[in-house]
Amino acid sequence: MHELSIAMALLEVAGEEAQRHGSARVVAIHARVGPLSGVMAEALTGAYELAREGTAFEGCRLVVEQTDITGKCTTCDAVRGVVAAQDLRCAACGEVIREILTGRELELTAMEVES
Protein backbone atom coordinates (compact mmCIF):
# COMPACT_ATOMS: atom_id res chain seq x y z
CA MET A 1 0.00 0.00 0.00
CA HIS A 2 2.53 2.60 -1.07
CA GLU A 3 -0.24 5.01 -2.11
CA LEU A 4 -0.17 6.28 1.50
CA SER A 5 3.52 7.21 1.11
CA ILE A 6 2.64 8.84 -2.21
CA ALA A 7 -0.28 10.76 -0.69
CA MET A 8 1.97 12.02 2.11
CA ALA A 9 4.60 13.09 -0.42
CA LEU A 10 1.85 14.87 -2.37
CA LEU A 11 0.78 16.82 0.74
CA GLU A 12 4.39 17.70 1.52
CA VAL A 13 4.94 19.15 -1.95
CA ALA A 14 1.53 20.88 -1.87
CA GLY A 15 2.38 22.41 1.52
CA GLU A 16 5.63 23.85 0.17
CA GLU A 17 3.88 25.25 -2.87
CA ALA A 18 1.09 26.77 -0.78
CA GLN A 19 3.69 28.53 1.34
CA ARG A 20 5.55 29.72 -1.73
CA HIS A 21 2.34 31.19 -3.17
CA GLY A 22 1.41 32.75 0.17
CA SER A 23 -2.00 31.10 0.24
CA ALA A 24 -3.95 30.87 3.47
CA ARG A 25 -5.85 27.70 2.67
CA VAL A 26 -5.80 25.13 -0.11
CA VAL A 27 -9.29 24.17 -1.26
CA ALA A 28 -8.33 21.60 -3.88
CA ILE A 29 -5.25 19.79 -5.15
CA HIS A 30 -5.04 18.69 -8.76
CA ALA A 31 -2.80 15.75 -9.59
CA ARG A 32 -1.97 13.90 -12.80
CA VAL A 33 -1.38 10.15 -12.71
CA GLY A 34 -0.30 7.95 -15.61
CA PRO A 35 -1.03 4.23 -16.07
CA LEU A 36 2.74 3.50 -15.96
CA SER A 37 3.43 5.51 -12.80
CA GLY A 38 2.90 2.49 -10.56
CA VAL A 39 0.14 4.34 -8.72
CA MET A 40 -3.57 3.57 -8.93
CA ALA A 41 -5.74 6.68 -9.00
CA GLU A 42 -8.48 5.10 -6.85
CA ALA A 43 -6.02 3.88 -4.23
CA LEU A 44 -4.36 7.30 -4.18
CA THR A 45 -7.70 8.99 -3.55
CA GLY A 46 -8.43 6.61 -0.66
CA ALA A 47 -4.97 7.07 0.83
CA TYR A 48 -5.21 10.82 0.44
CA GLU A 49 -8.31 10.94 2.63
CA LEU A 50 -6.33 9.23 5.39
CA ALA A 51 -3.18 11.29 4.89
CA ARG A 52 -4.93 14.69 5.07
CA GLU A 53 -6.55 13.99 8.47
CA GLY A 54 -5.18 16.21 11.20
CA THR A 55 -3.21 18.33 8.72
CA ALA A 56 -3.78 21.76 7.22
CA PHE A 57 -5.32 19.94 4.25
CA GLU A 58 -8.32 18.60 6.12
CA GLY A 59 -11.30 19.42 3.90
CA CYS A 60 -9.09 19.95 0.85
CA ARG A 61 -10.29 18.00 -2.21
CA LEU A 62 -8.05 15.88 -4.44
CA VAL A 63 -8.84 15.90 -8.13
CA VAL A 64 -6.97 13.22 -10.08
CA GLU A 65 -6.59 13.46 -13.82
CA GLN A 66 -5.59 10.17 -15.43
CA THR A 67 -3.35 10.45 -18.48
CA ASP A 68 -3.08 8.08 -21.42
CA ILE A 69 0.00 6.28 -22.62
CA THR A 70 1.30 7.85 -25.80
CA GLY A 71 4.52 7.42 -27.71
CA LYS A 72 6.36 8.19 -30.90
CA CYS A 73 5.26 5.85 -33.67
CA THR A 74 8.01 5.60 -36.26
CA THR A 75 5.66 4.16 -38.91
CA CYS A 76 2.99 6.86 -38.54
CA ASP A 77 5.73 9.43 -37.86
CA ALA A 78 3.43 10.90 -35.20
CA VAL A 79 2.60 10.78 -31.51
CA ARG A 80 0.02 8.05 -31.02
CA GLY A 81 -1.87 6.30 -28.24
CA VAL A 82 -1.05 2.66 -27.51
CA VAL A 83 -3.33 -0.38 -27.51
CA ALA A 84 -2.92 -0.91 -23.73
CA ALA A 85 -0.34 -0.80 -20.95
CA GLN A 86 -0.05 -4.55 -21.59
CA ASP A 87 0.43 -4.03 -25.31
CA LEU A 88 2.66 -1.11 -26.21
CA ARG A 89 1.79 -0.98 -29.89
CA CYS A 90 0.49 2.00 -31.84
CA ALA A 91 -3.32 2.09 -31.61
CA ALA A 92 -3.47 3.33 -35.21
CA CYS A 93 -1.10 1.00 -37.10
CA GLY A 94 0.05 -1.69 -34.67
CA GLU A 95 3.77 -0.79 -34.82
CA VAL A 96 5.69 -1.41 -31.57
CA ILE A 97 6.20 1.86 -29.64
CA ARG A 98 9.66 2.06 -28.12
CA GLU A 99 9.66 5.68 -27.07
CA ILE A 100 7.03 6.45 -24.42
CA LEU A 101 6.16 10.15 -24.19
CA THR A 102 3.33 10.21 -21.64
CA GLY A 103 1.88 7.74 -19.16
CA ARG A 104 4.51 7.83 -16.40
CA GLU A 105 3.28 11.06 -14.76
CA LEU A 106 2.91 11.38 -11.02
CA GLU A 107 2.58 15.12 -10.66
CA LEU A 108 0.99 17.86 -8.64
CA THR A 109 -0.32 20.09 -11.42
CA ALA A 110 -2.37 22.85 -9.79
CA MET A 111 -3.95 24.02 -6.57
CA GLU A 112 -7.09 25.95 -5.87
CA VAL A 113 -6.25 28.33 -3.03
CA GLU A 114 -7.90 31.00 -0.95
CA SER A 115 -5.90 34.16 -1.26
Add this chain to the structure above:
Amino acid sequence: MNESAAGSQTRMVQVRQNVLKHNDLIARVLREKFCGAGVFVVSLVSSPGAGKTAFLEKLLGMLRERGMRVAALVGDLATENDAVRLARSGAPVKQIITGTVCHLEAQMVEDAISRAEWQLAELDVLFIENVGNLVCPASYDLGEALRMVLLSVTEGEDKPLKYPSIFNTADVAVVTKMDLAAAAGCDVGLLTRNIHQVRPGMEVIETSARTHAGLEKIAELLARRRTLVK
Protein backbone atom coordinates in the same frame (compact mmCIF):
# COMPACT_ATOMS: atom_id res chain seq x y z
CA MET B 1 -11.87 33.77 -9.38
CA ASN B 2 -14.34 31.30 -7.94
CA GLU B 3 -16.59 31.46 -4.94
CA SER B 4 -15.90 28.66 -2.47
CA ALA B 5 -18.58 27.23 -0.21
CA ALA B 6 -17.50 29.55 2.60
CA GLY B 7 -18.01 32.47 0.28
CA SER B 8 -14.36 33.50 0.17
CA GLN B 9 -12.42 34.06 -3.04
CA THR B 10 -10.35 31.24 -4.48
CA ARG B 11 -7.89 31.14 -7.35
CA MET B 12 -6.08 28.42 -9.25
CA VAL B 13 -2.30 28.32 -9.15
CA GLN B 14 -0.43 26.19 -11.67
CA VAL B 15 2.29 24.17 -9.96
CA ARG B 16 3.63 21.22 -12.00
CA GLN B 17 5.85 19.40 -9.52
CA ASN B 18 6.72 15.72 -9.36
CA VAL B 19 5.01 14.22 -6.34
CA LEU B 20 8.19 12.29 -5.53
CA LYS B 21 10.50 15.22 -6.16
CA HIS B 22 12.21 14.87 -2.78
CA ASN B 23 13.04 11.24 -3.55
CA ASP B 24 14.11 12.18 -7.09
CA LEU B 25 16.44 14.89 -5.79
CA ILE B 26 18.18 12.48 -3.39
CA ALA B 27 18.38 9.89 -6.18
CA ARG B 28 19.99 12.42 -8.48
CA VAL B 29 22.63 13.28 -5.89
CA LEU B 30 23.26 9.56 -5.31
CA ARG B 31 23.61 8.93 -9.06
CA GLU B 32 26.19 11.72 -9.36
CA LYS B 33 28.06 10.33 -6.36
CA PHE B 34 28.06 6.79 -7.85
CA CYS B 35 29.24 8.08 -11.25
CA GLY B 36 31.95 10.16 -9.61
CA ALA B 37 33.18 7.14 -7.64
CA GLY B 38 33.07 4.93 -10.74
CA VAL B 39 30.76 2.36 -9.12
CA PHE B 40 28.11 0.71 -11.28
CA VAL B 41 24.87 0.43 -9.31
CA VAL B 42 22.32 -2.25 -10.13
CA SER B 43 18.95 -2.57 -8.42
CA LEU B 44 16.99 -5.82 -8.30
CA VAL B 45 13.19 -5.93 -8.12
CA SER B 46 10.82 -8.89 -8.14
CA SER B 47 7.87 -10.38 -6.31
CA PRO B 48 8.62 -12.09 -2.98
CA GLY B 49 10.13 -15.53 -3.53
CA ALA B 50 11.25 -14.99 -7.13
CA GLY B 51 14.80 -15.81 -6.09
CA LYS B 52 16.55 -12.44 -5.88
CA THR B 53 18.67 -13.44 -2.90
CA ALA B 54 19.71 -16.85 -4.26
CA PHE B 55 20.54 -15.26 -7.62
CA LEU B 56 22.53 -12.46 -6.02
CA GLU B 57 24.39 -14.77 -3.64
CA LYS B 58 25.67 -16.84 -6.55
CA LEU B 59 26.39 -13.80 -8.71
CA LEU B 60 28.34 -12.02 -5.95
CA GLY B 61 30.42 -15.17 -5.42
CA MET B 62 31.17 -15.52 -9.13
CA LEU B 63 32.09 -11.85 -9.60
CA ARG B 64 34.36 -11.96 -6.55
CA GLU B 65 36.17 -15.00 -7.90
CA ARG B 66 36.92 -12.92 -10.98
CA GLY B 67 38.48 -10.20 -8.87
CA MET B 68 35.60 -7.75 -9.05
CA ARG B 69 34.95 -5.61 -6.02
CA VAL B 70 31.25 -6.01 -5.28
CA ALA B 71 28.92 -5.15 -2.39
CA ALA B 72 25.20 -5.33 -1.73
CA LEU B 73 22.45 -3.53 0.10
CA VAL B 74 19.34 -5.59 0.78
CA GLY B 75 15.92 -4.30 1.78
CA ASP B 76 13.32 -6.21 3.77
CA LEU B 77 10.40 -5.34 6.01
CA ALA B 78 11.94 -7.36 8.85
CA THR B 79 14.88 -9.71 9.66
CA GLU B 80 18.51 -9.67 8.58
CA ASN B 81 18.20 -13.15 7.06
CA ASP B 82 18.90 -12.04 3.51
CA ALA B 83 21.99 -10.06 4.51
CA VAL B 84 23.30 -13.16 6.29
CA ARG B 85 22.70 -15.27 3.16
CA LEU B 86 24.35 -12.75 0.84
CA ALA B 87 27.32 -12.34 3.19
CA ARG B 88 28.13 -16.03 2.62
CA SER B 89 29.48 -14.92 -0.76
CA GLY B 90 32.21 -13.03 1.12
CA ALA B 91 31.05 -9.65 -0.21
CA PRO B 92 30.32 -6.71 2.09
CA VAL B 93 26.56 -6.61 2.71
CA LYS B 94 24.29 -4.22 4.58
CA GLN B 95 20.67 -4.91 5.46
CA ILE B 96 18.06 -2.15 5.23
CA ILE B 97 15.06 -2.91 7.43
CA THR B 98 12.14 -0.87 6.15
CA GLY B 99 9.64 -1.67 8.92
CA THR B 100 6.21 -1.07 7.44
CA VAL B 101 7.43 0.43 4.18
CA CYS B 102 7.01 -1.96 1.24
CA HIS B 103 9.78 -0.54 -0.97
CA LEU B 104 13.16 1.17 -0.78
CA GLU B 105 13.46 4.93 -1.11
CA ALA B 106 16.53 6.93 -2.10
CA GLN B 107 16.95 8.26 1.46
CA MET B 108 17.18 4.70 2.83
CA VAL B 109 19.92 3.91 0.33
CA GLU B 110 21.83 7.04 1.24
CA ASP B 111 21.54 6.28 4.97
CA ALA B 112 22.62 2.66 4.52
CA ILE B 113 25.67 3.63 2.51
CA SER B 114 26.81 6.13 5.12
CA ARG B 115 26.18 3.63 7.93
CA ALA B 116 28.14 0.95 6.05
CA GLU B 117 31.09 3.35 5.75
CA TRP B 118 32.05 1.85 2.39
CA GLN B 119 34.51 3.64 0.16
CA LEU B 120 32.45 3.76 -3.02
CA ALA B 121 35.53 4.41 -5.15
CA GLU B 122 36.85 1.01 -4.05
CA LEU B 123 33.81 -0.81 -5.45
CA ASP B 124 33.19 -1.92 -9.03
CA VAL B 125 29.53 -2.93 -8.70
CA LEU B 126 27.04 -2.21 -5.94
CA PHE B 127 23.80 -4.20 -5.94
CA ILE B 128 20.64 -2.96 -4.26
CA GLU B 129 18.12 -5.73 -3.63
CA ASN B 130 14.72 -4.13 -3.19
CA VAL B 131 11.89 -5.42 -1.00
CA GLY B 132 10.00 -8.23 -2.77
CA ASN B 133 7.19 -6.28 -4.40
CA LEU B 134 6.23 -5.75 -8.03
CA VAL B 135 4.15 -2.63 -7.47
CA CYS B 136 5.65 0.05 -5.25
CA PRO B 137 9.35 -0.02 -6.22
CA ALA B 138 8.36 1.09 -9.74
CA SER B 139 7.79 4.66 -8.56
CA TYR B 140 11.05 5.21 -6.65
CA ASP B 141 14.32 6.14 -8.29
CA LEU B 142 17.23 4.88 -6.15
CA GLY B 143 20.00 6.45 -8.21
CA GLU B 144 20.80 3.13 -9.87
CA ALA B 145 22.34 2.87 -13.34
CA LEU B 146 20.52 -0.34 -14.18
CA ARG B 147 17.26 -1.78 -12.92
CA MET B 148 16.87 -5.54 -13.17
CA VAL B 149 13.44 -7.13 -12.85
CA LEU B 150 13.50 -10.81 -11.88
CA LEU B 151 10.72 -13.25 -12.61
CA SER B 152 10.70 -16.95 -11.76
CA VAL B 153 9.31 -19.67 -14.02
CA THR B 154 6.89 -20.73 -11.27
CA GLU B 155 5.04 -17.40 -11.25
CA GLY B 156 3.03 -17.75 -14.45
CA GLU B 157 3.77 -16.38 -17.91
CA ASP B 158 1.33 -13.48 -17.56
CA LYS B 159 3.09 -11.75 -14.63
CA PRO B 160 4.48 -8.98 -16.89
CA LEU B 161 0.96 -8.21 -18.14
CA LYS B 162 -0.32 -7.93 -14.58
CA TYR B 163 2.46 -5.58 -13.47
CA PRO B 164 3.30 -3.49 -16.56
CA SER B 165 4.74 -0.51 -14.63
CA ILE B 166 7.60 -2.37 -12.99
CA PHE B 167 8.55 -4.12 -16.23
CA ASN B 168 8.27 -0.87 -18.12
CA THR B 169 10.67 0.93 -15.75
CA ALA B 170 13.24 -1.90 -15.81
CA ASP B 171 16.28 -2.12 -18.10
CA VAL B 172 16.84 -5.88 -18.07
CA ALA B 173 14.62 -8.87 -17.27
CA VAL B 174 16.08 -11.95 -15.59
CA VAL B 175 14.12 -15.19 -15.67
CA THR B 176 15.06 -17.24 -12.58
CA LYS B 177 14.70 -20.93 -11.56
CA MET B 178 15.11 -22.13 -15.17
CA ASP B 179 15.99 -25.57 -13.76
CA LEU B 180 12.31 -25.81 -12.75
CA ALA B 181 10.87 -24.61 -16.09
CA ALA B 182 9.87 -28.05 -17.37
CA ALA B 183 8.49 -29.20 -14.00
CA ALA B 184 6.48 -25.98 -13.65
CA GLY B 185 5.22 -26.29 -17.22
CA CYS B 186 6.42 -22.77 -17.97
CA ASP B 187 6.33 -21.62 -21.59
CA VAL B 188 9.44 -19.41 -21.51
CA GLY B 189 8.81 -18.23 -25.08
CA LEU B 190 5.40 -16.90 -24.08
CA LEU B 191 6.87 -15.36 -20.94
CA THR B 192 9.45 -13.53 -23.06
CA ARG B 193 6.80 -12.33 -25.52
CA ASN B 194 4.76 -10.98 -22.61
CA ILE B 195 7.80 -9.12 -21.28
CA HIS B 196 8.31 -7.58 -24.72
CA GLN B 197 4.69 -6.56 -24.92
CA VAL B 198 5.09 -4.27 -21.90
CA ARG B 199 8.72 -3.34 -22.57
CA PRO B 200 9.56 -3.73 -26.25
CA GLY B 201 13.15 -4.71 -26.94
CA MET B 202 14.18 -5.35 -23.32
CA GLU B 203 17.01 -7.86 -22.93
CA VAL B 204 15.83 -11.08 -21.28
CA ILE B 205 18.33 -13.45 -19.63
CA GLU B 206 17.38 -16.96 -18.47
CA THR B 207 19.15 -18.09 -15.31
CA SER B 208 19.27 -20.69 -12.57
CA ALA B 209 20.99 -20.03 -9.26
CA ARG B 210 21.06 -23.77 -8.66
CA THR B 211 22.85 -24.79 -11.89
CA HIS B 212 24.55 -21.37 -12.40
CA ALA B 213 23.06 -21.29 -15.92
CA GLY B 214 22.97 -17.79 -17.39
CA LEU B 215 25.18 -16.20 -14.73
CA GLU B 216 27.96 -15.88 -17.29
CA LYS B 217 25.59 -13.86 -19.47
CA ILE B 218 24.77 -11.63 -16.50
CA ALA B 219 28.49 -11.01 -15.94
CA GLU B 220 28.87 -10.12 -19.63
CA LEU B 221 25.86 -7.80 -19.45
CA LEU B 222 27.29 -6.00 -16.41
CA ALA B 223 30.66 -5.57 -18.12
CA ARG B 224 28.96 -4.24 -21.27
CA ARG B 225 26.56 -1.83 -19.53
CA ARG B 226 29.29 -0.61 -17.22
CA THR B 227 31.42 0.46 -20.15
CA LEU B 228 28.46 2.33 -21.60
CA VAL B 229 28.02 4.35 -18.42
CA LYS B 230 31.71 5.15 -18.01
